[in-house]
Amino acid sequence: MTEATIPALKIHGADNVSVVLTEGGLQPGARLDDGTELREAVPFGHKVALEDIPRDGVITRYGVTIGIASEDLPRGTWVNEHRMRLPEPPALDDLPPPAPQPAPPAPLEGYTFEGYRNADGSVGTRNILAISTSVQCVAGVVDHVVSRVQAELLPRYPNVDGVVALNHAYGCGVAINAPDAIIPIRTVQNLAKNPNFGGEVMVIGLGCEKLRPEWLLPEGDPSASVLTLQDPAHIGFAAMVDAILKQAEEHLERLNRRTRETCPASDLVVGVQCGGSDAFSGVTANPVIGCAADLIVRAGGSVMFSEVTEVRDAVHLLAPRCADKETSEALAREMAWYDAYLARGGADRSANTTPGNKAGGLSGIVEKSLGSVAKSGSSPLADVTGPGERISRKGLTFAATPAGDFVCGTLQLAAGMNVHIFSTGRGTPYNLPAAPTLKVVTNSALARRWFDLVDLDTGRVATGEATIETLGMELFQLILDTASGKRITAADRLGIVNDLVLFNPAPVT
Amino acid sequence: MTEATIPALKIHGADNVSVVLTEGGLQPGARLDDGTELREAVPFGHKVALEDIPRDGVITRYGVTIGIASEDLPRGTWVNEHRMRLPEPPALDDLPPPAPQPAPPAPLEGYTFEGYRNADGSVGTRNILAISTSVQCVAGVVDHVVSRVQAELLPRYPNVDGVVALNHAYGCGVAINAPDAIIPIRTVQNLAKNPNFGGEVMVIGLGCEKLRPEWLLPEGDPSASVLTLQDPAHIGFAAMVDAILKQAEEHLERLNRRTRETCPASDLVVGVQCGGSDAFSGVTANPVIGCAADLIVRAGGSVMFSEVTEVRDAVHLLAPRCADKETSEALAREMAWYDAYLARGGADRSANTTPGNKAGGLSGIVEKSLGSVAKSGSSPLADVTGPGERISRKGLTFAATPAGDFVCGTLQLAAGMNVHIFSTGRGTPYNLPAAPTLKVVTNSALARRWFDLVDLDTGRVATGEATIETLGMELFQLILDTASGKRITAADRLGIVNDLVLFNPAPVT
């Protein structure tokens, strides 16, 4: 069995584990390029001890402690979550101060895309009619209306890219005065203002709900409309539907008069997240996304990353990157809020990891976090926003959200995202209809299997066929082409549509 | 202004308020039939003081204290939520013991419906293919499959009534080991076993999610199937969809061989709830539903009512109706659990009421509760079940759920409901595709306006055109006809479809 030595992935000089890169895994006796001989079989993507790690010794990957050995782990042992425990999370009251920022890299100039300029200065990458809803009760009627708009109206408004129902499970049957209710409320309000909806706010309400339909109308916007199903003017279902269709046409008329114009890359607002991660997420897809994120920031654009439970264990690495003390404090505040939210429900950040993460070689939330934050690249952290808030600064923002894919994506839409980047290792047919969603996969096996579901294969980094930098530039270009509408994402081509999911940390009633 | 006296609604001899029955409300100077002269305008459905109520005096309706006057309320004053405060909720550690049950009314025999008998003894009122999902990630693909099944497969299986995706927002990105996670998990498990799905359990999972797809398979059921999108066998989207369609056909073949047979009314499992209530809910629709509930119980069937926050203030009235001490303790336990759940989020049971409730004349949760529990009729309370549990006894069960319409309906489906009764005063186009949903409205104005959206108008009780008893029997007959598939509900005729909403009191990650 011990023939030629086999390359394995060691990321940082201080690491005492490396990751098996051989598809199908390695058998006992296989010898890694550093001379380590495997004592047992180790699956693809999983970790091998490169030195004898004693019980209670630290397990180091990315140069950071990802776990404490719960048994002796001699060199060549399979290191997995059953053989280690998590270290304590970094303390939040003792974060390192913002470090002196290195001289920023040269601005990246001359990159543009074709977008829809909005009255508020934001830019849409799509020209979509969004129908906002104040309460779940109207969802069935709105779904019916959306089908009618698609079949009967859209053919007459060829410049409109589509119609989207902003249905959700909030609005009534909820504790609307609870302290945390502000989160779902501002999310619903801000969703309607996403740049891809062209400033046309069309609200359908019921009439008796707790979330008042008029709360969703932006102040001083004469084009915004609101209609409630309980309005005595509607006699029967057909009348209700006709009234909504009439309302929709007014918005469609205006949207249809819009055309794309050349916009600088600084008008991009890119939201990045990951879902269904594996051990390669942190070494292929996420660093490639981080590289593209740096390019967008250099071009003057906005990038947001999120997923609090995947940042919690890396917060001490992010704190020095904060642009100022205020941002660093906001970062600690969002982490502390989430710690308390989880504790209230009898959980902690370790609840983040999934069976798929573990099967894919991720031995706990610390290792997952270090791979997850790679998506943020290396730019200074310009701002931190709370869940459901709109981002307001150029550069890199940490938009604090849960890590669950649909909750995170919904909150990033509310934050103003006009292009979405999603990395996956295990594979998920995730798609948001409101913003083009590019799927970046971590390994070539998945890229081959889901050939029509993915947009970019970064598995080539692990095999040495490509570098993070070349793929980062490729992704940046893909983002511009997608923003321009020249490229349709894989999931949009297939017509996969996922629903929004609000984050409501307050009770339901 | 003071012409003839005007009838108003006083429910109990001890009440010191009555409700204005005149559409459009009453003007100052109007004289009620008890001689009370209005001191100010009082809207339709709102309350008038029938005697001088001093500041800190009790306001009594249904013979129960619904509030404490926060100012002097002289006879003829409009009594509303701004002029009163809530009393303390009944203590839970001091509930009255189960009272000796009155001799049960004569059994109701000879009532039947045409249903689909299942292998487990339950009976479906519809013959539906349900596609269960273990995680939100698959929802977009499953929605696509459902359209394909409807267009391509159902025409070949004429005995199958429809296909329903059991999509939800749970399964990953959640704290699956948190104490309260049991609620959404068992809900998803039990949804698949609803009698209207004919015992055919078809699960679509992703593969890496926390909620394992195989957890949704009933033990020892050889016909149950599970398929994951990440299965390496699926090369591309079309292969994935084809595999699901093939799976669906196996279930459709078996469902298509089923036929309706005559079943006793004791096979009914009726879930009742209300939404968009007004001051008439408690005097028209809900008592009519309570009367029908009593008939079902007399016929040996099962009825469940729910909505914890609408029962909390009436718990001292329900406790004596409990069949035994165990049931009474379970009732108190569910109330205490919900009190703690609300308190954890900074809320209490008063968060239940809506702007529509208040506009409709309901001055707080106590008054709303007293009207809400009228749906339970007068039968002994045979059992209390937790959210997401299946009911297991005949007779009346309190299935503890939140009051939010979609959450409650979803949990009642999981509890095994085969017919749903929904009362509304303000109006909501609520419909569950998995069980026929009869909409009972509290007032004739709404019945006229939403003529094609409602199934039964109980406003005739308030105007004296009908009695609670005659409408109760009418509703009972409507339930049997609907269960038999002879009558299609208003919302099913219109094709309104609402999504399920799970109750997840545990944190998301």
Ligand SMILES: [Ca+2]
């Ligand atoms: Ca993630």
Ligand SMILES: [Ca+2]
């Ligand atoms: Ca995620």
Ligand SMILES: [Ca+2]
């Ligand atoms: Ca209710």
Ligand SMILES: [Ca+2]
């Ligand atoms: Ca309800």
Ligand SMILES: [Ca+2]
């Ligand atoms: Ca949907």
